[in-house]
Amino acid sequence: QVQLVVPMVVVFSPGSVPGDLPRPLPFRDVQEMEISVNLRTSVTSHYEMRYRSTTGQEEAALAAATAREADAALHPLQDTTMGSLTIYVVPETSSLLPQGITVYVGKHRSALVRAVGSLAALQARLREVTQVMSFTASSIVAALSDRVPNGELSPDARRNLKSSLGYEITFSLLNPDPKSHTVDWDIEGAVNRYVKPVLDKLSLVANFSVDSQILYYAVLGVTPRYDKESSSFLLSAHSLPHVINPVEARLGSSAASLYPVLNFLLYVPERSHSPLYIQDKDGAPVSTNAFHSPRWGGIMVYNVEVPASPQASLPLHVDVDMARVMEVFLAQLRLLFGLSREEVPPEFLLESPGNEGLADWELDHLLWAHTVENIATVSTTLTSLAQLLDKIGNIVIKDDVASEVYRAVASVQSAVTKLSLGHLHAAFQASKEAVTSSEKAFFDPSLLHLLYFPDDQKFAIYIPLFLPMAVPILLSLAKIVRETRLHKKEPTKMD
């Protein structure tokens, strides 16, 4: 049974303490939440809350003019262990938060919350904040999506990438018409400027490698429809699933590693098919001209501006505006990691993560989900291994396989213990080790079940013995049956 413990500190600034506190500050309290995944699996979460009032330093920091400055000033005063949260309750009339905003979530692991009258109301608000900043029931269910009965999973839950020890990110520029367009993109600079900061932050979660390629004569699998009104070409939403397949054959597999690949494709349409726009389900053009494919990556269509003079000589030189492209790709990357900022209630204000691309609490959000997913993966892997062993009685388990299994079990147990102690980072590391060990054991070549001679074939070989031997036995059985029948009919015939 997995228990997720979130250590939280709730700090009341003067004038924000609700009237109906059960005890004088400081005191501790535990809130529970039960997340049920399926009939047999459920995860409980504990929010260990410590209520206290502000210290002098914190009061000084909260006196800043804006929430952003206050957040920056408060950061050195907080507990910065992963998974922990610090929430500052500011008076209802505080000018720190803009009008109409009740919660401000900072760049790190803290939030400012506007006070409400009663403790119950405050706790309800705190619950919302903690769900945004750590995990929600749906993010945990998405992490355990393998165990959820098929129909009950929301499409969003299937979008998130599976937890893995590493990911390969490939940016591909597709130029189907090199005769008309010479496309240049400064991918190296763009990766350094936009992608690297995010990946540096995410390096705690997994290893990332980034590369890029340019593919020529790579066309989409769908011919776009010509729209006379706008004199442009349109790709409708329902045809998008067919777009990827022919392109994917050209992308090249990641032969050198086993990590999942995230593909981001920039498609410069052929001259005869431009401009090209993507339509959503309602027929309206998509503003970003991009779409993503769950657990696979994203595609963006980049239209080349038609030159003013029609006599402009071909090929046309195109320099890709990387800021525009990377904005879309980074948003898709966040989406694929389940870090979308769209599902936040309107009265929440989220600080933009700035250059780092990712706030500390978003990282925690990812770690919670991945830790739970890793634990589930390990238990599935070990269960299948056990089932295999049950099925083939004479399979040989080598010592190294056995030790990997033991190590996986020990690591997964330690991960569960650390989760229940609120040590998120240690739990994540342990769960990663457990995944590595369990996969190593499961994919050991000596466990290939085809290596073992199945019993039905042994039986087939001995059919030439069994069949002729069975014939007289069956015949005599039939004879016995016949005789007993006769015997019953004519009992008088016997002496």
Add this chain to the structure above:
Amino acid sequence: GGMAAALLPLPLLLLLAAGPGPGRADAGQERRDALREELTPLPTGDVAATFQFRTRWDADLQRGAVSHYRLFPKALGRLVAALGVRELHLALTQGFWRTRYWGQPPLQAPAGAELWVWFQPTVTDVDKAWKELSNILSGIFCASLNFIDLTNTVIPTASFKPLGLANGTDHHLLRYAVLPREVVCTENLTPWKKLLPCGSKAGLAVLLKAERLFHSSYHSQAVHIRPICRDASCLAMSWELRQTLTVVFDFFSSGQGKKDWSLFKMFSRTLTDTCPLASQSKVYVDISPKNKEKELLEVSPAPTSVYEAVVQGDKKTYAVYDLLNPSLFNTSRSLNVQLKWKRPQDSSEMPIPTLHAQRYVGGYGLQTGEICTLIYNTHPYRAFPVILLETVPWYLRLYVHTLTIITKGKENKPSYIHYQPAQDRRRPHLLEMLIQLPANSVTKITIQFERALLKWTEYPPDPNHGFYVGSSVLSALVPSVTAMKDMDVEQSPLFTSLFPSSDGSSYFVRLYTEPLLVNLPTPDFSMPYNVICLTCTVVAVCYGSFYNLLTRTFHVEEPSRGGLAKRLANVIRKFRGVPPL
């Protein structure tokens, strides 16, 4: 890209090439790519065509965590960077190049799959990297390269030197393996074509149609990756990927005895445009005059230029078609190079190449045998040394004391011998020798072997087909009859620039002999099952009768109504109205 074509009097040679052109500066990196194709019609009526595509990447693959690819294929680039590959040469071949009749090949490869790789000195576990590399390549090219393991890998000491830039030649960084059983077909060609920047959509590669290419006497496709000098001063390094494809068509039998050919007849396609990414794209047709009878041949349309060079010791003239020259496509929308013979050609022989070789298995019975190699030096007055590399699987146990080398009736002592005996199920025999070939001579090398018995699980499917022994490799610097000029490697056509020539008086040749097919004593694999069936049946029959004997109950039979005769008699009596018996 550029393309050039040349015609020989009898052998015609057509080369399509895209050589390096002016590079485009791009983010501080200059990248160039080049393609070339070569077609050689042979005296027997065969036409050989060689395609060469070269992609040059002016970047250091081994450094930098983030890799950005433009023309160089990412799959191979990642491989080279991740596994510390210094040089990679992979060839997949169907058929055998008949050097004796077809002349010196531009690039020969042994039948089946051949892979040889130099690793960087930084690679600590070369065997592991080699295993990993062959597995990945087998995935990329859909070939069974994953069957390369210690039992068919050797470390040659002298035969395979790096073709690109190399600091040292510590041969422990080299691995060489041949899989003679490998069958090459469309599934290997498609991934090979996918590595080209333009794929098979534009440029010379549109001619590569699988149904024509595999309807041929010889098909060989290869990938060569090596580091080269970026410019003449050689201060910086570039990576070169060369994709070559050689195919030999038999036109004499399919073309009603005529030796005329055209691109359309060969590939059932014509050239319509160039790959817009190529900096050079040329077709070369071999139109070298033989016996001063130049007028015998006619190429159409008129070539854009004529190129003369000494290639492998022969003076050759090539008609060159530069596809990047816009005038070529002005008159007609497509280019269909044609070659016609003005009068019917009688069997004028192709000159016998200076160096050629033959190999066969001798002996009888299933216990011992003999491998014989014949090496011919037809040079009228020059002797030259040749390095012979033999790789023999462990299940043929070589007796080294039976090794004899005989030239002109006398024993010929090799000046260098490297022999590594096989270990059962661990590694093959490796025999390398440096042999001096006197002028105008035949050298016969024989070595005896004994056939080993395999375990029953070690036999491949269809073991009665026999076991292949890979081609032996001959490497030599052959003295040239005609003096060669030094050429700028970047400017000369691609087909002259893979092997470095040491000086003007000799040229490098690498030849492969025929692969051998040896029968091993093969058990009857159905025997165990037959034995089981037979014994089981016998046991079952015995059991059945014994069981019958034990379980049958015996009754005393009452006398019956009589035999058949009596009943018949009664029937007759009934008819007659007489009472029955």
